[in-house]
Amino acid sequence: MTTTPAGRRHTSQGEERKQQLVDAAVALFAERGYAATRIADICERAGVAKGLYYWYFPTKHDLFVELVRTMRRRFRQAQAAAMDPDADPLTRLRQGTEASVRFIGEHAAYFSFVEVEPTDGDRAAVLREGSEVYLRDVRALVDEARRDGLVPDADPTLMSIGVMGSVSSFTNAWRNGSLDVSADELAAFVGRWVEAALTGTTALR
Amino acid sequence: MTTTPAGRRHTSQGEERKQQLVDAAVALFAERGYAATRIADICERAGVAKGLYYWYFPTKHDLFVELVRTMRRRFRQAQAAAMDPDADPLTRLRQGTEASVRFIGEHAAYFSFVEVEPTDGDRAAVLREGSEVYLRDVRALVDEARRDGLVPDADPTLMSIGVMGSVSSFTNAWRNGSLDVSADELAAFVGRWVEAALTGTTALR
DNA sequence: CCGCGACTTGACCAACGGGTCAAGGCGCGC
DNA sequence: GCGCGCCTTGACCCGTTGGTCAAGTCGCGG
Structure with missing residues (x-):
């Protein structure tokens, strides 16, 4: 039974990847606001596929x-x-x-x-x-x-x-x-x- | 050839109706922000059908x-x-x-x-x-x-x-x-x- | 080599929301 | 009664986006 993103522990590489998503999100939220920033934008900025987001975070919120x-x-x-x-x-x-x-x-x-x-x-x-x-x-x-x-x-x-x-x-x-x-x-x-x-x-x- | 909303003159009744839409919009923008306010919400708040909005304003913006x-x-x-x-x-x-x-x-x-x-x-x-x-x-x-x-x-x-x-x-x-x-x-x-x-x-x- | 866990991908889905437009009602003037 | 202008309606359209998930890759240990 796989754990949900919120309860998950990540490897150091996983933590790095997660931080990349956060950094991308911060930059995009700053540029255009939270509402106008799509998950797809965040993943593109972080250089990963969109589905990866949900390994790390359950929702945008x-x-x-x-x-x-x-x-x-x-x-x-x-x-x-x-x-x-x-x-x-x-x-x-x-x-x-x-x-x-x-x-x-x-x-x-x-x-x-x-x-x-x-x-x-x-x-x-x-x-x-x-x-x-x-x-x-x-x-x-x-x-x-x-x-x-x-x-x-x-x-x-x-x-x-x-x-x-x-x-x-x-x-x-x-x-x-x-x-x-x-x-x-x-x-x-x-x-x-x-x-x-x-x-x-x-x-x- | 009908005029666009922006160049239109309204009757006094039309102006009242337009103001109702604006008032509804202000209240809703205040409650939840512009982005999260739908045209449908504004019309519902103003008590009119959604299509009416476009008689008065060309777009949400x-x-x-x-x-x-x-x-x-x-x-x-x-x-x-x-x-x-x-x-x-x-x-x-x-x-x-x-x-x-x-x-x-x-x-x-x-x-x-x-x-x-x-x-x-x-x-x-x-x-x-x-x-x-x-x-x-x-x-x-x-x-x-x-x-x-x-x-x-x-x-x-x-x-x-x-x-x-x-x-x-x-x-x-x-x-x-x-x-x-x-x-x-x-x-x-x-x-x-x-x-x-x-x-x-x-x-x- | 095999199994497993940790990712990672991208096509897909359903819901959503801005905008469209044919049809209709009403009031007024001729 | 008819035509017209001014609204007014609501079903519909289509592009968008958060979220889903089957399939895949990689690295590691036995």
Whole structure:
């Protein structure tokens, strides 16, 4: 009884082949979106026959889910690694922001399609898993900064959304070619932008 | 020789019917995205038979284009109307930002799908028409504020992208239910956030 | 050499969805 | 009553695409 793709262990060669499919998919999703990318396109890009896809993934959706979960784990790891545990929360927010910008810059293809996914449907649910955790973590830092008197007493959820939104909007523009700066320059700018906004935005009246 | 849909003039009843199709499309695009919305869904939602669609629009794409151009015109009008011509550029930037947030709030369904469109393909080109003009106009105001000494001497393109990105990221979160504030409260917050960031973000070192 | 597991292929299938068009209904003017 | 214009219908067409699966190749161990 042969196992299904999802429960399968692959040889090292099989893992390489699987990664080729994923890499091809990322590139194509970035070029034309998930919906307009066919399984046939992915296999052609990877240089294999179409039926091979199903040895590795049960459906088109499963590749997407696996991809999103892998990238999310790595994204959060990069953020955590960049934040100095001994620094004050505002500095940590800036460091996390800079790391986010850098990570997104290094994986531009992935983020170029994942940030333009429709907000409903099966794919959205997978994406939502991560963003709620991320928002909670950012908000914890904003709360800490507020208690330490480093930022004004404005709505912390709004502040957190401002931080996260700044990262995505700047990296979006960078990817679209609207910006002519290096990834490091961009990361530094966004860090300062976020810091200025956080410390200068007064409370609701 | 009957005219094609695009060159056709409709009776007032025909215009009403056409608008029903557009309204149905907006709602469905918002719910599931453009790609996953079928012509049949739109007609069902509008309460008409599928073939009727082609009396009004030649293709699925044409409805999208017409919709985007109409909404863009109205969006820019709302921004222009909100900016006091006698005010300083920083104030005008804040007013324009607030108007943007309000307009997006009032047309949440439309913006919920239009902001998550893939960045390549036939639809992207139509969307890009507008965003380049908008960026140019925001940048003109940032330049003016810089000359007046109201904002630091940081990269004006980056600043402009920060303004536009703040609008979209906050309205996105508001639409996703992450925020529990009114449209006016949100507009006011975003205005202040943008002002704080613009005035507080120091130049690249 | 044989059997087996790990792939790998590509023709095929069914469902799908954008678009087509002949036929029909309705209201209006002559 | 008739002709015409403005819709309106829904069966149909055809190309497309995610998924299926029988057949095949290759490498390895006995």
